[in-house]
Amino acid sequence: MKVKLFTAQNMAEAMTQVKQDLGRDAVILHTRRFKKGGVMGFFGKEMVEVMAAVDSTAAPVAEKKMQIVLPPAADDTQLTALQLEMSNMRKIMEQMLYQLPEHGKQSSPLQDLLIKNDIEPLIAAKLVKGLPEEQSIAGSDQGTVRKLLFERIVDYLQKTSGIDISPTGCKTVALIGPTGVGKTTTIAKLAANFALKEGHKVALITADTYRIAAVEQLKTYGDIIGIPIETVYSPDELKEAMCRHNDKNLVLIDTAGRSPSNYYQLAELQALLAVDPSIETHLVLSTATKYRDALEIVNKFSVCSPQKLLFTKVDEASSVGTIFNLLYHFPATVSYVTTGQSVPDDIELASSTKLANMILRE
Numbered sequence: 001m002k003v004k005l006f007t008a009q010n011m012a013e014a015m016t017q018v019k020q021d022l023g024r025d026a027v028i029l030h031t032r033r034f035k036k037g038g039v040m041g042f043f044g045k046e047m048v049e050v051m052a053a054v055d056s057t058a059a060p061v062a063e064k065k066m067q068i069v070l071p072p073a074a075d076d077t078q079l080t081a082l083q084l085e086m087s088n089m090r091k092i093m094e095q096m097l098y099q100l101p102e103h104g105k106q107s108s109p110l111q112d113l114l115i116k117n118d119i120e121p122l123i124a125a126k127l128v129k130g131l132p133e134e135q136s137i138a139g140s141d142q143g144t145v146r147k148l149l150f151e152r153i154v155d156y157l158q159k160t161s162g163i164d165i166s167p168t169g170c171k172t173v174a175l176i177g178p179t180g181v182g183k184t185t186t187i188a189k190l191a192a193n194f195a196l197k198e199g200h201k202v203a204l205i206t207a208d209t210y211r212i213a214a215v216e217q218l219k220t221y222g223d224i225i226g227i228p229i230e231t232v233y234s235p236d237e238l239k240e241a242m243c244r245h246n247d248k249n250l251v252l253i254d255t256a257g258r259s260p261s262n263y264y265q266l267a268e269l270q271a272l273l274a275v276d277p278s279i280e281t282h283l284v285l286s287t288a289t290k291y292r293d294a295l296e297i298v299n300k301f302s303v304c305s306p307q308k309l310l311f312t313k314v315d316e317a318s319s320v321g322t323i324f325n326l327l328y329h330f331p332a333t334v335s336y337v338t339t340g341q342s343v344p345d346d347i348e349l350a351s352s353t354k355l356a357n358m359i360l361r362e
């Protein structure tokens with residue numbers, strides 16, 4: 001790890017120095033403003049100091065392509081296999097539990113369908129509980145029971161609402177979530193739709209100053225869409241940037257991906273968003289996330305009090321089971337789902353009937 005200190009007259013200049021010296025993969029470790037010259041700290045010139053680092057052991061790009069990925073050490077492999085085995089056994093036992101006589105009857109084909117679409121076995125059992133047997137409904141068509149189940153599912157998915165913009169006020173929305181789930185891409189999709197398709201005045205703010213490349217990623221989108229973009233390094237700067245753009249209909253804030261197990265990072269994010277309680281926070285999750293991991297993410301990010309959930313990568317997930325399982329436990333509002341990498345097209349307002357149809361997909 002190569003660590004270096006940079007001093008410049010402003011943050012933009014410091015970032016250029018970091019990029020030139022350490023490259024686009026540099027990580028910002030610390031920033032501070034200080035006064036240079038002057039008398040007892042007064043009348044000095046304001047300067048910024050940035051401490052940045054880059055992994056000096058990382059191979060150059062060309063070399064990286066040729067790297068051979070070694071299998072994990074024997075112990076790790078055994079451990080992973082054991083964990084997998086235990087997880088499979090747990091699933092089988094949960095399913096068996098609901099097929100035992102005290103639970104009434106054998107699982108139904110609809111229950112099996114729910115489980116196949118990754119609805120947790122216990123939730124699937126509760127969803128079909130009390131539904132009539134298909135053959136017991138005299139003279140009804142085959143789909144009657146399915147329709148009843150569909151309505152039950154829709155009931156749990158009812159809370160959906162996107163970004164509600166008022167023609168007069170300024171709405172501010174921040175996207176938060178784990179790394180790589182698609183926050184920046186989703187911000188670009190939202191910005192392009194609200195600015196270009198709906199003609200609203202939109203501005204972007206990025207608080208993701210962790211990697212140089214992250215700032216550039218959003219700046220590129222901002223330039224293409226033709227809307228202003230600001231970079232902020234602290235809660236105070238966020239407040240100032242929000243004030244500067246209070247003439248806009250929508251201000252979208254991008255944040256750095258955070259690990260749910262890093263308490264410090266989450267506390268920092270919480271402090272950033274606490275500068276203005278009017279910020280509407282959407283927690284972004286990949287639909288392909290395993291349910292148990294998604295639960296952990298929602299639990300840990302709850303310190304940031306997100307108002308809505310936003311699910312990305314529906315196109316990459318084999319089911320939308322995680323979405324349903326989560327909403328069964330946390331009756332949260334879902335804003336959007338994203339369905340691919342294309343900006344601005346691959347985003348939709350969440351629809352309870354569309355999701356319910358996917359949950360009952362054969």
Ligand SMILES: Nc1nc2c(ncn2[C@@H]2O[C@H](COP(=O)(O)OP(=O)(O)OP(=O)(O)O)[C@@H](O)[C@H]2O)c(=O)[nH]1
Pocket residue numbers: 178179180181182183184185186208214255256257258312313314315316338339340341346
């Ligand atoms: N298939 C698919 N890929 C997506 C979707 N949304 C984003 N991606 C891709 O996911 C990758 C990561 O997207 P980013 O927008 O950079 O994710 P991020 O959450 O901002 O990542 P960090 O800022 O590093 O935390 C990119 O390759 C995107 O093109 C989606 O709906 N479907």
Ligand SMILES: [Mg+2]
Pocket residue numbers: 183184185208214254255256257
């Ligand atoms: Mg990002």
